[in-house]
Amino acid sequence: MNHPLRTALAATLATALAACSSTAPVMPSAPPINITPAMHPAPPLMATPAPAAPVVTDFWGEMRASFQMDGCDSDDGVARWARTFTQRPDRFEEQLAAVLPVVEYAKESAQAHGVAGEFALLPWIESSFQPVKGKKGRPAGIWQIVPSTARSMGLPSRKGYDARLDTAASTDAVMKMLAGYHDELHDWRLVAMAFNAGEFNVRKAVDKYGVPPAQPAVPKMPMKAVTREHLTKLLAIACVVRQPERFRVRLPPVDAKRSLEKVTVSGTKTVGQVAELSSMPVDRVLALNPAHTSANAQANTTILMPSAAAEAYREAAASGRQPSPASIAAPVDDTEAQGKTSGKPRSVKVASGQTLSHVAHANKVTVKQLMAWNHLTSDKVKPGQVLRLSP
Numbered sequence: 001m002n003h004p005l006r007t008a009l010a011a012t013l014a015t016a017l018a019a020c021s022s023t024a025p026v027m028p029s030a031p032p033i034n035i036t037p038a039m040h041p042a043p044p045l046m047a048t049p050a051p052a053a054p055v056v057t058d059f060w061g062e063m064r065a066s067f068q069m070d071g072c073d074s075d076d077g078v079a080r081w082a083r084t085f086t087q088r089p090d091r092f093e094e095q096l097a098a099v100l101p102v103v104e105y106a107k108e109s110a111q112a113h114g115v116a117g118e119f120a121l122l123p124w125i126e127s128s129f130q131p132v133k134g135k136k137g138r139p140a141g142i143w144q145i146v147p148s149t150a151r152s153m154g155l156p157s158r159k160g161y162d163a164r165l166d167t168a169a170s171t172d173a174v175m176k177m178l179a180g181y182h183d184e185l186h187d188w189r190l191v192a193m194a195f196n197a198g199e200f201n202v203r204k205a206v207d208k209y210g211v212p213p214a215q216p217a218v219p220k221m222p223m224k225a226v227t228r229e230h231l232t233k234l235l236a237i238a239c240v241v242r243q244p245e246r247f248r249v250r251l252p253p254v255d256a257k258r259s260l261e262k263v264t265v266s267g268t269k270t271v272g273q274v275a276e277l278s279s280m281p282v283d284r285v286l287a288l289n290p291a292h293t294s295a296n297a298q299a300n301t302t303i304l305m306p307s308a309a310a311e312a313y314r315e316a317a318a319s320g321r322q323p324s325p326a327s328i329a330a331p332v333d334d335t336e337a338q339g340k341t342s343g344k345p346r347s348v349k350v351a352s353g354q355t356l357s358h359v360a361h362a363n364k365v366t367v368k369q370l371m372a373w374n375h376l377t378s379d380k381v382k383p384g385q386v387l388r389l390s391p
Helices: 004-022 059-066 076-085 089-113 117-126 147-153 167-185 188-197 199-209 225-242 271-277 282-288 307-319 356-362 367-373
Strands: 260-264 302-306 347-349 386-388
Touching: 059 089, 059 117, 059 225, 076 225, 089 117, 089 167, 089 260, 089 356, 117 167, 117 188, 117 225, 147 167, 167 188, 167 199, 167 260, 167 302, 188 199, 188 225, 260 307, 271 282, 271 307, 282 302, 302 307, 356 367, 367 386
Parallel strands: none
Antiparallel strands: 260 302, 347 386
């Protein structure tokens, strides 16, 4: 039987348990968190786009791809001459680096005229890429063009200007002529021979003896030995470009800042005024454009300049800026500055990129003579250095 007190306690406990199960305990609420901007998680960093890499062209690879004649082992004389050219690898590299902008220009001109790439190297055989100033009736320029041929090519000569010494004008005219030779002869080897011996003499030989076979690479045609050797030397310098490692040389890299462009000169301006508008030293403009005899000479309609200077000139011309009317004095190698005691300058200023060998070749003296006259203990020279050309 149930006790009344026990029954009351049980009822009270049951009521209390029911209340606990139906009502959740109330917890004190936490104050809201004030999130400041600094406390927000930082957005993911966007990767900064890398600057566009400069377009690097494989200049020497393109040069090799443009070759259209046989290579190093096509003739014993080719490899022999290639070894002669690179007998001093360091000197060869130095000389090639100095004239590389002109090689670039010649390659572009050859490509534009559809001429075999080997011919961009032809001035190495003719003049070592030095703009030799020929005496009256003699060859001149990097291509060694005689006056009669220059006239037939449309290369003018006037006071203060000889187009044979104009690197751009003469190169473009030569490439046009070589393309014409190939249209007639259909063989780049014969074109090289025609450049040396004259197209008429080569055509005459072909008419008499027929077109030479592909081999040997240097045709056994009854031509003068100097003409056959001329072709051999051209194939040899191309051989060095084909296989530089074979001759222990490294071909110099192309520097876009030194690459040359043709700039159109509007109106009548002196070379000095063109130099002023392009922010170039006048002696540098003259070194790149040796067809002009002095800073005061009237500039030709086109001038060769490095890319940066060409852009500066175009900007100056577009803005309408006019050069100062004052004449600019001629450089130290001008005969008037030295006194006309002879028919040639008594001293010369070394241009940027020139070696002692270049100076000697351009002035028809020897390196040993220059070293003796200038008391040099080595063949190293610096741009701007003045060298005596006589005892």
